[in-house]
Amino acid sequence: MLKATLKKLIPGSVWMRLQRIKATHKLAGYSRTQNTRFLKFSANPWNKPNQEELRGQIIYYIHRIEKGLTHGSDFRPGFGQNALQSLHDLLNQWHKAHYPTTDTTYQAAFSIVMAYIEKHQQEHQPLPEFLNALFPVQELEKTEANNTIAGVKTITTREKRHNQDKNFKELFEGRTSIRQFAKEPVDLSTVNQAIELSMKTPSVCNRQSYRVTLVSNPDLIGRILTVQGGWRGYAYPPVLAIITSDVRSFIYMEEHNEPYVDGGIFTMSFLLSLEYEGLAACPLNLMCSDANAAKIRKLASIPDYEVLITCVAIGHFQNQTLVPKSFRYSGSSITRIIR
Missing domain, CATH: 3.40.109.10 (NADH Oxidase)
Incomplete structure (x- = not known):
């Protein structure tokens, strides 16, 4: 009743201005909540990584490497050093946290490295030196990773x-x-x-x-x-x-x-x-x-x-x-x- 009374007393243009101010404050509150949630839980360096954050980052780099492997005649041998380095670092964090190596994401990470090696072999190209430093081939051969999860089709x-x-x-x-x-x-x-x-x-x-x-x-x-x-x-x-x-x-x-x-x-x-x-x-x-x-x-x-x-x-x-x-x-x- 009070709202209806005020609406009758206040000029229409002023009422609309007040409604816009109210809406602005509402939207600011919603934005604050969303921004806080994103800052608190997203996979950023200021947040201590948990398993789900590591999964998201690992998949991101797997997909970057997969896209590089889709090139045919314009394939660029030795591509992806930064992505492979990041993948290596994330897997180290995974090990330190003692997350299971049977996890699909973990398996996919090694699968994409194997696909990377296979692509170079198919193209009769030597493997880049940095790859062996990050993922020694002899160590890869010992893993029990499913090498069919990631790669190209x-x-x-x-x-x-x-x-x-x-x-x-x-x-x-x-x-x-x-x-x-x-x-x-x-x-x-x-x-x-x-x-x-x-x-x-x-x-x-x-x-x-x-x-x-x-x-x-x-x-x-x-x-x-x-x-x-x-x-x-x-x-x-x-x-x-x-x-x-x-x-x-x-x-x-x-x-x-x-x-x-x-x-x-x-x-x-x-x-x-x-x-x-x-x-x-x-x-x-x-x-x-x-x-x-x-x-x-x-x-x-x-x-x-x-x-x-x-x-x-x-x-x-x-x-x-x-x-x-x-x-x-x-x-x-x-x-x-x-x-």
């Missing part, structure tokens, strides 16, 4: 010919991120069909805030990905989709993270829809500084009321493409059941 166009006839399980399990594309141009009408199918994506109160900007200009794609910074060592894709979420769709301060949730769900739908349409794709992070985000906005004419979610590189499958194995944990390992 081959994807062929033959596997993708009948994607539209596959059931959901087959389509989902067969999808993988592709970073090397055929030179064949992409028909944007096929991408638009994938977007149309993706519109079935659920969103909060059906507000459908997701937006897609398609870029097919090669020069512009190159400039955007140079700012994005995560597409190194590969030819630029024929098409780049930038997924954003329109903040104007949301009302309450408690919804401040919802643009990212809805945009993330849409991105997965889009990736599966592209797979269904027989197109290869790879999602790319947009974890940019404010300065780089502003550059991408300007290059792609993205308005300020849309938040950046991710980029998706799109093209046609090559006849054969090497891709990271990108091992997965079992579903049971990430599941908590409360009865």
